[in-house]
Amino acid sequence: MFTAIFGSVEQGIIYAIMALGVYLxxxxxDFPDLTVDGSFVTGAATAATMILLGYHPILATLVAIVAGFIAGCMTGILHTKGKxxxxxxxxxxxxxxYSINLRIMGLTAENTIGRPNIPLLNSETIFSQFQGFWSNLGIDAALNNVLNSIGIQRVPGTWGTLxxxxxxxxxxxxxxxxxxxxExxxxxxxxxDNKRMIRSFxxxxDTLIILGLGLSNALVAFxxxxxxxxxxxxxxxxxxxxIxxxxxxxxIGEAIFGTKTIMRTTLAVIAGAIIYRIVLALALRxxxxxxxxxKLITAVIVIMALIIPQFANKNKERKRKAKRAQSVIIAKQGGSDLA
Structure with a gap:
């Protein structure tokens, strides 16, 4: 159980970066951008292809971010300039x-127009490099010993990745x-919030929309x-x-933690991504x-996240109205007593 939750937290933190892009x-x-389903793969395909071709994982990741930014900008150009x-x-x-990603992954094989997947089993990644550094410090062993001391025997041993x-x-x-x-x-x-108002200034x-979509998809590709x-x-x-x-x-994050400030909202989005992965892992057990x-579990989670806050708000509103009506009745009774 602990290992499954630990892995879900790791994945949730990574997917939180994508969720921040969707939030943007x-x-x-306020742009319903479905480019996400494609730009996510663009980031994965670009990074995996460059790593397999011998480039450093950090450089491959940076190029993947640029590729996602370009994809988002193209969506913005189609909307703003192409109307x-x-x-x-x-x-x-x-x-x-979809076709572009096939072409990107096809670069790793000779005479191949497109390739549907790329394995990185024996390749160096950001995580393998950092995990080695983390293990050399002896922190992995120390943390695992602490967990063993409280009765958790099956530990993942990937603290560096986390x-x-x-x-x-x-x-x-x-x-x-x-x-x-x-600015x-x-x-x-x-x-x-209000496109007409900002145009009046x-x-x-158009440039702001293109930039926003580019940054969003850059995070998704990352x-x-x-x-x-x-x-x-x-x-x-x-x-x-x-998407x-x-x-x-x-x-999920907004429903649980609220959206009063930007800092609180971005933190809520990250927490929502982690909670989603944990709920998904527990559901699959x-x-x-x-x-x-x-996909069915995902749909159910989204439906619950949308419906439950509505019922909670209605319940709060009902209690607020009842309390207000009660205070009015008390006030009237007090006035009649004085009369």
Missing amino acids: TFRVL INPLLSGILMMIAL MVVLLITILIKFIADWFLKT VGLAIRATG SANT SGALIAQYSKFADNGMGIGM VIGLASVI VDFLDTGDM
């Missing part, structure tokens, strides 16, 4: 990326918080690159339903469910 488009920019519906522009880019993804995600969270408070970030937020909303290195493979189908996972993380039911 759906919540901040295509936001939803349709994302779908078109997602479809185009620490590196945690540090990366926290760093991105603070960068996102800072960026959204800058450009505030302009992007204003564009999502002579702001170029997450895809890390997932490919974490799971030791990249597959052209690994991005299917990724739903991102939305689930955002909705139920006897009558298997891995083929993951």
Whole structure:
């Protein structure tokens, strides 16, 4: 049980980067971007291909981020310059990326037009390098001994991986918080809230939308690159339903932790991604469910995350009205007594 939850936390922290990208488009920019399903694979395919061709994992990850940024910008250009519906522009880019990703992964084989997957079983990744450094410090053994002392015998032994993804995600969270408070970030937020108003201040909303979509998909591609290195493979189908996972993380986090400030909201999105992965892992341990039911479980989690807060708000509103009516009755009774 502990090993499954530990792995879910690791994956949840990586997927949180993707969820932050989804948050930028759906919540901040108010743009229903479906490019995510394609740009996630673009990041994974680019990083895996470059690693297999002998490039350093960090360089491969940086190039994957640039590839995701370009994909997001293309979606923005289709919408702003091509005057295509936001939803349709994302779908078109997602479809185009399916073939582009095959081409990218096909670069690792001679005379191959497209390749559906790339294994990285014997390749160096960011995690393998950091894990070696972490193990040399003796911290892995120390942490595992602490767990053994409290009765947890089966330990994953991947503390280095957990620490590196945690540090990366926290760093991105603070960068996102800072960026959204800058002049450009505030302009992007204003564009999502009221495009006409920001245009009245002579702001170029087209450029802001393109930039916002580019940054969003850069984060998504970054997450895809890390997932490919974490799971030791990249597959052209690994991005299917990724937008739903991102939305689930955002909705769960916002429902539990609230959205009063930007810092609180980004933290809520990260926590939502981790909670989603843990719930999914626990659900799959139920006897009558298997891995083929993951999409169904995801749909149920999203539905519950959407419906439960509505019932909670209605219940709070009902209690508030009852309390207000009671105070009015008491006030009237007090007035009649004085009369």
